[in-house]
Amino acid sequence: MTGQTEVDIPETGAIFTFGRSSFADNMPSKFWLKNDHPVHISCGGEHTAVITENGRVLMFGGNTWGQLGLGFKPATRKPASVKALKSEVMKLVACGRDHTIVCTWQGGVYGAGSNQEGQLGLGHNNSNTASFHLLRPFCDHSPIRLLSAGCNTSAALTEDGRLFMWGDNSVGQIGLGDEGLAAEPREVNVGEAVIWVSCGYHHSAFVTVDGGLYTFGESANGRLGLQVEQLADHRVPQRVRGILGRVIQVSCGGEHTAVLTEENVYTFGRGQYGQLGQGTFLFEVDLPKPLEHFPNCSIRHIACGENHTALITHTGLLYTFGDGRHGKLGLAEENFTNQFSPTLCTRFLKYNVQSVSCGHNHMLVLAAPRPPESQGVVPEKDITISDDFLESSYTETLLLDTLTDPTTLLPLSAFAESSVELFGEMFQNLPRLTSGFLNSSWKKSRNVLTPKTLPQDITTPSSSPRPLSDITLSPPFSLGSLSKPSRSPAQSSKPSSPHSQSSNQNKSSRSTSSKSKSKEFHSSLLSPKSMTKRNSDILVSTKIASAKKALNNKMSYPPKEQYTTTHLRERERLVSSQTGILNLILTVPSCSQC
Structure with missing residues (x-):
């Protein structure tokens, strides 16, 4: 292995690791080999295997059950060659959750690791093995x-x-009907030739030569994609209906399935973490549903992990979606969030992605540098609106004060990396989430009070802590005119005793004081200071409207003649999302000390 600088990556390519890896948890890393290069990769539960062009087997990662074939020793942090297999030239490898199987070019098959359910095929299920048999x-x-x-x-x-x-065949996941397990390889009678097979955690699938898809095993969460009337026979392979076109590949994850046809990608099963790529609020799909993200883009390979999925296009681009914990989706270093739609891994724009494998909490990518003449060039049909664009639009909406001349859209993580002070100040200036902040009854800012909502026993508006003496009154009111009590004609003509006169004077004084306070408040709403505050609200509204217009003008879309239904729906969703954000800013109550 050699260094970690990007310029040193050989033309034959390198292996990139993401997620919880043996090199550095939650941190992406890469490695390559001298005088040899990888041709096949596989991820298991917590371990990884690599086959090189020279037929070597490299293993690294967790070794709890001896799945590395290196003996019972702790996890191996660096790729290690399996000495017991040095005399063989290896062709293929597959990593299960706690076991590994490999085969040679001569047709021999070896297994190592957990054998509790006979998954090593050694004829028994009573012991594990830490070396390949x-x-x-x-x-x-x-x-x-x-x-x-x-x-x-x-x-x-x-x-x-x-x-x-x-x-294990406890739920029919190896297609042998009611049998409990098979400790040795058993042929599955399909009736026609099979061209692809994939094993999930508790279900399996294969593709026949005529392009048909068959699934079997655990049927919960819709992972088999079968009709209701087919679920009773889930222990034997059954053909999946509703898929248009010939099926080329299938990949089974923890509780979901991805299917590749000649023209599209279908997903079904559990989608809680976004592993189906069907949107935010689609947590379970019982029948095959096509991905709308790739209407005109050709996919050549699919891979499913426990709760995430990866796709490779014919142009060598990588898209990932699903569970983003530990950074296993290969996005930005600080992006550990779930992705509910296919998201382009921009770090591979200068590489041609050749293969990808997804495990439990990690992902491996085999990629080689693109030729100099095509570096950084992305085919137009592969450019789609991603979550990064939505995030950047939200960022610019928050930074309204600097939106007079919009610059290149950047995600929030970019602001955090480029200027920590700016990022912190931006969120410190936002209003606090006080009680009732998200009350839907607020239709306008609570800074503007009306006489109807004004309590009768207050002196100054509740939104201003300044004393009465600081309020500037404007005509036609004055302190002199407000100090004289007014009496009705009936009160002035009615005779009264000294006692009653004293009582009436006290009542008149209290009434005058209350009216004076009320008039002083109403005059404060007409004072220059209050008018300035109300005018500033109008200026802010104008500025927000300008910002909204700038964001809409800045959206990049293909020419109108190339518009598709997806583009129109995406544009409508973007405009509505921006409108909601701007309306939220308009209804945010200002600080009581502004």
Whole structure:
């Protein structure tokens, strides 16, 4: 392995790691090999395997069950070659949650790690193994085309289209009906040739030569994509309906499934973390649903982790979505949030992504530098509105004071990295979330009070702590005119005793004082200071309208003749989201000391 500077990455490519890795938790890293380069990668529960061009097997990560095949030793932080397999030339590898299976170019299959459910295929399920053991021949020396491993299951697909599976079958996840487990590889009778297979945590799927998709195993959360009448037979493979076009690939995650056809990507199952890529409020999909994010973009590879998904386009771009904890989606270093729609990994714009594998809490990407003439060039059909754009629009809306000349849109994380003081000051200036802040009955700012809402026993407006003497009165009111009590004609003509005169004078004085206070308050609303405050509200509204117009003008869209339904829906959603943000700012109550 060599250094970590970007300029040193060889043309043959490097492996990039994200998430909870053995190198640095939550921090992306990369490595490559001298005089050799990786050609196949696989992520398991907490471990990773790499096959090189020279046929070596490199293992690293967790080793609780001996899944690295390096003996019972603690987790290995750096890729280590498996000495027991040095005499063999390795072809493929698949990592399950706690076990690993590999195969050679001669057709031999080896397994290491947990064997509690017979997932190593050694003929028993009574012990684990910390070294790779050879399975008995089971495919009549037919070359192995593909390997897959799930929670406690394993699968091997031969070049002639035969499918073998073994391990746990408690919910029918290896397609053997009512059998509990299979400690040795068993052929699954499909009736036609199989071209792809994938094992999830408790369900599996395969693709036949005619483009049909079959699923079986645990049916909760809609992960099988079957109709209601099909769920009773979930322990045997059944064809999934409702998918248009020929299916090319399938990938099973923890509780969801992704399907690649010649023209689109379908997802179904559990979507709580966004792993379906179908939007924010779609937590479960029972039937196959196409992704609207790629109407004109060709996808060539899909991969599912426990709660996240990755896609590679034909142009070598990488999109990820789902559970963002530990940074396993490969986005910005500080972006650990869930992504509910496919998000472009911009760090790979200068690379051609060749392969991707998703595990429990980590992801591996195999990528090589793009040729100099095509570096940084993104095909127009791959450019879509992402969450970064929405985040940057929200950032500019908050920074209204600097929006007279809008600059390049940047996400909030960019402001945090470039200027910590600016980022902190921006949020310190926002109003506090006091009690009733989100009350929907507030239709306008509470700074502007009306006589109807004014209490009768106050001297100054509740929004101003200044004393009465500081309020400037404006005509036609004056302190002199307000000091003379007024009496009605009836009161002036009616005779009264000295006692009653004293009582009436006290009542008149109190009445005059109350009227004087009321007139003083009403005059304060007409004073120059109060008018200045109300005029400033109008100026702010004008400025917000200008900001909104600038944001709308700044949106980049394809020419109108290239508009699609997705573009129109996205534009309408953006405008409505910006309008909601601006209206929220208009209704925010100002500080009582402003």
